[in-house]
Amino acid sequence: MLQTTWIALILGFWSSLYLLDAYLKSNKTYSRHYYNFLERTGFSVSICQFRWYSTFFNRSFVRLGQWRPRLLRLWFTVGVLFGLVAMLLSVCLLTLLVINTLRKQPVDQQVLTPVMPGVNLPASQLSYYLLTLLVCGILHEMGHAIAAVRENVRVNGFGLFLLILYPGAYVDLSSEHLQVVSPLRQLRIYCAGVWHNFVIVIFALIVLFILPILLIPFYSTGSAVVITQVSENSAVSGPRGLAVGDPVTSISGCRVKDIDDWHSCVSHSIKEESIGHCLSREKITELDSTPKNLSEVAKAVDCCNSTSSTHLCFKYHIKSKSQDKYACLPARMTTDRPMCKYQSDCYIPKADMVCVYPALDNVTKLLQVFHGRKPPLLFLGHPLDLHYSVMLSNYVPKSSIIPLNLPYVLETFSKYLISLSGALVILNVVPCYALDGQWICHAFIELSLASVIPDREMRGLLYSVIILYGTALLLVNVILAMWMLFT
Structure with a gap:
């Protein structure tokens, strides 16, 4: 439909221009002045074509x-x-x-x-x-x-x-x-x-x-990527989301130095489980806001019972018990803790530490996007949604007055x-x-x-x-x- 509209507009423009040219040439009142104008300027109009000719050069x-x-x-x-x-x-x-x-x-x-x-x-x-x-x-x-x-x-x-x-x-x-x-x-x-x-x-x-x-005096490369565009109404737009000009340095511990790294980190997050975070069992008990009346089966589905926008259901494992435990924890506070992939990553002598993982399906991921000095963005969804929501550049401006899109142009x-x-x-x-x-x-x-x-x-x-x-x-x-x- 859009292509048809463009074709109609283009044909309408050229038809109107050609008819206007023919009218001015044939009208006795305007023809002389119009021919003088064309001769002075070097303009000429024909079917779907506009020309300018000059001896100036x-x-x-x-x-x-x-x-x-x-x-x-x-x-x-x-x-x-x-x-x-x-x-x-x-x-x-x-x-x-x-x-x-x-x-x-x-x-x-x-x-x-x-x-x-x-x-x-x-x-x-x-x-x-x-x-x-x-x-x-x-x-x-x-x-x-x-x-x-x-x-x-x-x-x-x-x-x-x-x-x-x-x-x-x-x-x-x-x-x-x-x-x-x-x-x-x-x-x-x-x-x-x-x-x-x-x-x-x-x-x-x-x-x-x-x-x-050539761009070394104005842009830095090899340490981050900069966001040049954020799709409207996307999962990462908004006041607390990503903004144009933000330098992205890592995604959930995966270092981002250039756009190739960005692609690799997104691909890695699709294949791997969401990264975990180290938390003491005492702190888990203190922060857990799981509704008391939920059964163990319901907890495995969603221990937060979809009642909070700031909390997320996490799972963890205790050596003394064979089954996973679930806790509804504040997402921001939990993800601020040290990252872990295995239980052994959280080992601290004389401390009862566990690695808590987001209790999500195989498609949905919880990702931390570190962008500049701001708190990391917590992205919950499919990593490809993050990938397609932003456009990036390898060239990070050294000053706010330097055009962001100049290298791309x-x-x-x-x-x-x-x-x-x-x-x-x-x-x-x-x-x-x-x-x-x-x-x-x-x-x-x-x-x-x-x-x-x-x-x-x-x-x-x-x-x-x-x-x-x-x-x-x-x-x-x-x-x-x-x-x-x-x-």
Whole structure:
């Protein structure tokens, strides 16, 4: 139902925008002013698409393209080598995916996975996804523009667009200038986009790798995890529960130094019995508030008779008696005592100490969550409820003014840059109509086969066959990826 609502809102927005654009263009009163406005701003509206075009950045591209000419020539020549190798690897990889799928031997993870908001993209991640697409698109087109200036090809303008929900960028190069430069210089221009996308991947990998070092002045790691989000109306929310910013150090004696430790402690608490606490028999007798009229059978079920929110039924064992004893004890006071797992853990000379355990079923656990300087949270329930009630981070801020979610934002954005920019490399180098691979393939054929195949028509035929194969290959992979996504 939510997906249908979003689709209706998006279609309603684009329909309204298109109709408004058509009305203003056709209305005699407003059409002249509206056309002047579009010409001044560079805005344009078409079906499900909004564009902005400007020559404002042309001087910046010229300055960047004329900076260190020899270094830029080497930079974009390396980009040509990368683009050609990437094209070969991309075609081989996509062909292998199709063959494996037809032989019913699909790979565990699809290389091309369509990202669709509301289907396999959570709403909370939508901003990262759209921002990453915009950044990758801008830097991709900047690569084309700077390389074009370097090869004396005029840049007419630069623009941004929004297609339904997906942002992007484009650069307008002079087609006349492109046609007269040599194939090698064309390759430097055509390969610059995917080369810059690959550089983005490398840069994001480096940031992800050194992020803990970069954040050392502001965050501490390896001693606790910090709570970044608490689910509303969960078992741990509320004034006496867990709060955003609390550092969690242990769960019932299980040390928590990072998120992996947190997962291990939760898993351990599911498999093991609830931890016990050392208490003297004299103290048990003093604190026991079990109703006097309960039978031994009723005590084994619930010795507190569900009459108190502060007391819990505990069981313990006395050597002189074979059966377990039960006592309704104050949970907070009892769990403040030293922890124990076996009766021997409570041994103190000349003291009648026993290990009391929460009398619970096999699923419910009593856990102590130590979080900062506050009294430990007593959690009663299934450990997975605790696990899913909070979101955590390994980075504990050293000051209250330091943003709690900054490490998560940087990590998530870096991961999106790696995945989406890498996917753009794989897609754009495929020799397919309307992609960079089409022009890379044409320029490479002219560069390498002009002397071997002098006939231009024969080279054109070879180019057409390769482009048809690449287009069909990419189309089949997209169809298979969509089928895998929805089935």
